[in-house]
Amino acid sequence: xxxxxxxxxxxxxxxxxxxxxxxxxxxxxxxxxxxxxxxxxxxxxxxxxxxxxxxxxxxxxxxxxxxxxxxxxxxxxxxxxxxxxxxxxxxxxxxxxxxxxxxxxxxxxxxxxxxxxxxxxxxxxxxxxxxxxxxxxxxxxxxxxxxxxxxxxxxxxxxxxxxxxxxxxxxxxxxxxxxxxxxxxxxxxxxxxxxxxxxxxxxxxxxxxxxxxxxxxxxxxxxxxxxxxxxxxxxxxxxxxxxxxxxxxxxxxxxxxxxxxxxxxxxxxxxxxxxxxxxxxxxxxxxxxxxxxxxxxxxxxxxxxxxxxxxxxxxxxxxxxxxxxxxxxxxxxxxx
Amino acid sequence: xxxxxxxxxxxxxxxxxxxxxxxxxxxxxxxxxxxxxxxxxxxxxxxxxxxxxxxxxxxxxxxxxxxxxxxxxxxxxxxxxxxxxxxxxxxxxxxxxxxxxxxxxxxxxxxxxxxxxxxxxxxxxxxxxxxxxxxxxxxxxxxxxxxxxxxxxxxxxxxxxxxxxxxxxxxxxxxxxxxxxxxxxxxxxxxxxxxxxxxxxxxxxxxxxxxxxxxxxxxxxxxxxxxxxxxxxxxxxxxxxxxxxxxxxxxxxxxxxxxxxxxxxxxxxxxxxxxxx
Numbered sequence: 001x002x003x004x005x006x007x008x009x010x011x012x013x014x015x016x017x018x019x020x021x022x023x024x025x026x027x028x029x030x031x032x033x034x035x036x037x038x039x040x041x042x043x044x045x046x047x048x049x050x051x052x053x054x055x056x057x058x059x060x061x062x063x064x065x066x067x068x069x070x071x072x073x074x075x076x077x078x079x080x081x082x083x084x085x086x087x088x089x090x091x092x093x094x095x096x097x098x099x100x101x102x103x104x105x106x107x108x109x110x111x112x113x114x115x116x117x118x119x120x121x122x123x124x125x126x127x128x129x130x131x132x133x134x135x136x137x138x139x140x141x142x143x144x145x146x147x148x149x150x151x152x153x154x155x156x157x158x159x160x161x162x163x164x165x166x167x168x169x170x171x172x173x174x175x176x177x178x179x180x181x182x183x184x185x186x187x188x189x190x191x192x193x194x195x196x197x198x199x200x201x202x203x204x205x206x207x208x209x210x211x212x213x214x215x216x217x218x219x220x221x222x223x224x225x226x227x228x229x230x231x232x233x234x235x236x237x238x239x240x241x242x243x244x245x246x247x248x249x250x251x252x253x254x255x256x257x258x259x260x261x262x263x264x265x266x267x268x269x270x271x272x273x274x275x276x277x278x279x280x281x282x283x284x285x286x287x288x289x290x291x292x293x294x295x296x297x298x299x300x301x302x303x304x305x306x307x308x309x310x311x312x313x314x315x316x317x318x319x320x321x322x323x324x325x326x327x328x329x330x331x332x333x334x335x336x
Numbered sequence: 337x338x339x340x341x342x343x344x345x346x347x348x349x350x351x352x353x354x355x356x357x358x359x360x361x362x363x364x365x366x367x368x369x370x371x372x373x374x375x376x377x378x379x380x381x382x383x384x385x386x387x388x389x390x391x392x393x394x395x396x397x398x399x400x401x402x403x404x405x406x407x408x409x410x411x412x413x414x415x416x417x418x419x420x421x422x423x424x425x426x427x428x429x430x431x432x433x434x435x436x437x438x439x440x441x442x443x444x445x446x447x448x449x450x451x452x453x454x455x456x457x458x459x460x461x462x463x464x465x466x467x468x469x470x471x472x473x474x475x476x477x478x479x480x481x482x483x484x485x486x487x488x489x490x491x492x493x494x495x496x497x498x499x500x501x502x503x504x505x506x507x508x509x510x511x512x513x514x515x516x517x518x519x520x521x522x523x524x525x526x527x528x529x530x531x532x533x534x535x536x537x538x539x540x541x542x543x544x545x546x547x548x549x550x551x552x553x554x555x556x557x558x559x560x561x562x563x564x565x566x567x568x569x570x571x572x573x574x575x576x577x578x579x580x581x582x583x584x585x586x587x588x589x590x591x592x593x594x595x596x597x598x599x600x601x602x603x604x605x606x607x608x609x610x611x612x613x
Contacts (some may be wrong), residue, residue, distance in 0.1 A: 014440075052509050072512040079513040085506035089528045098524075099514035146514070156513075 009058035035197040036207035064264030078147035085129040154186035177190040241295040252327035259303040261324035373582035379577035395583030416545035419484035431496035499533030564586035
């Protein structure tokens with residue numbers, strides 16, 4: 001139940017190839033996240049799986065069955081949209097009941113599932129309201145409720161938290177993760193937010209211009225990015241990338257060092273880089289220091305302890321932790 | 337500042353006056369029609385009774401026996417209602433397809449549909465008449481319903497298309513994901529969401545059908561003749577009976593004026609929809 005395979009899938013809009021031939025397997029029960037900058041084709045890929053877009057070539061298989069030509073309604077998948085896409089003319093109860101009613105489920109069974117879903121999503125008091133009378137978070141819960149009650153083969157999420165404010169987003173993120181642990185159903189989640197990807201995924205698929213740059217667990221991607229793009233995209237704050245003389249010292253075209261893998265000191269050490277503090281962002285638990293004057297990387301970001309006291313204009317010396325340096329060749333690929 | 341204040345003052349007084357003048361100008365023919373319908377045929381043509389006369393209800397009271405008003409009225413209702421139904425039945429799926437599954441040619445198709453409205457009706461008068469007679473449909477409700485539905489179809493499709501465009505595509509796609517087929521999308525999602533738009537389109541289509549005269553006059557004689565035919569048929573042979581003619585005309589336009597009055601809000605929304613978001 002819920003193993004999704006894409007075989008040589010291609011999508012073209014007129015002459016523009018949005019997704020060049022692509023292969024991907026999402027295992028049963030997996031939480032897969034498609035992440036990438038806007039316009040990278042991640043939503044298109046999700047819509048191809050959903051059936052809302054037709055593949056120009058290739059095959060989409062769900063549990064071994066070729067569904068490439070099957071309409072979205074018959075693929076047994078549920079989708080949660082960024083815009084929630086609730087039916088504004090129906091109450092919350094009717095919205096949630098809709099897919100079950102379409103499937104011809106008995107009224108008793110419908111009510112049972114609605115009650116259960118409403119309870120788990122804290123919607124019990126809102127069942128008789130219309131979507132227009134709900135807040136953004138509540139609306140998104142209704143959309144999730146509508147997806148849950150069908151007990152689909154897989155859930156598809158298309159940037160479901162993008163329209164919510166930051167605080168709500170963190171809460172909903174947890175709720176979706178917990179839901180996945182509870183239901184053990186395959187979930188595919190599209191986001192441009194790499195924090196969401198890192199925190200939720202079993203498997204992250206990093207996309208750029210329709211091409212899969214890397215597939216792996218969050219830690220694999222963090223520890224061994226396959227190329228410069230993944231290195232720069234995964235991790236927050238971003239990895240510092242240096243080229244030129246500093247990189248040549250390590251026999252590489254580009255080297256990368258994460259902000260948390262740089263030691264700072266106020267005194268010069270052997271092999272340390274000298275820079276000047278630009279901005280220090282104090283978050284309480286951490287301080288992100290943006291440092292100018294390092295050749296090949298300006299500004300360089302360093303993650304330091306919460307109580308470090310530096311101010312604008314201070315001279316500072318940086319030593320990268322050698323074991324955490326990522327080396328990349330001229331074509332951007334990782335040097336082992 | 338002073339200038340601005342003065343202009344707006346002039347505007348607050350001037351604009352309603354202007355609006356009243358225009359409105360009265362438009363309403364005058366209707367008013368005169370109703371006014372004349374209370375004169376006798378003899379009085380109606382005499383200049384001395386232009387404004388002052390003894391009003392009479394005879395024209396209305398005798399209408400049923402003089403003209404068989406109810407038969408014509410029934411035909412008008414039947415043809416207008418059914419033609420509107422046919423136009424919607426064809427127009428809703430057409431507009432739905434173009435609004436939610438557009439292709440590179442959708443705009444061209446819409447333009448082509450609209451361009452058919454530019455064809456002078458007279459150009460197809462003979463083919464249509466011969467065709468209707470040839471297949472034995474001349475002077476039947478059927479042919480009038482089909483013709484009225486067809487001539488209004490471009491407007492119906494255009495209006496519905498504009499309304500449907502306002503519905504987010506996500507909602508339709510959510511429906512697809514929730515397991516509805518195409519008919520289900522139209523019935524369960526599209527029609528309830530676009531209900532206001534469909535109602536004003538239907539209303540406008542009904543009004544156009546009711547008022548249509550070119551084809552209803554030419555493709556009918558008695559059996560399917562509508563109120564337009566009644567008015568048209570009563571002008572000539574016995575000379576002009578202005579009183580009676582006015583009464584019958586007033587009775588013909590009356591229902592639609594009343595309907596329009598009650599549905600003003602819907603109509604205005606229908607005509608200006610999409611002009612500003």
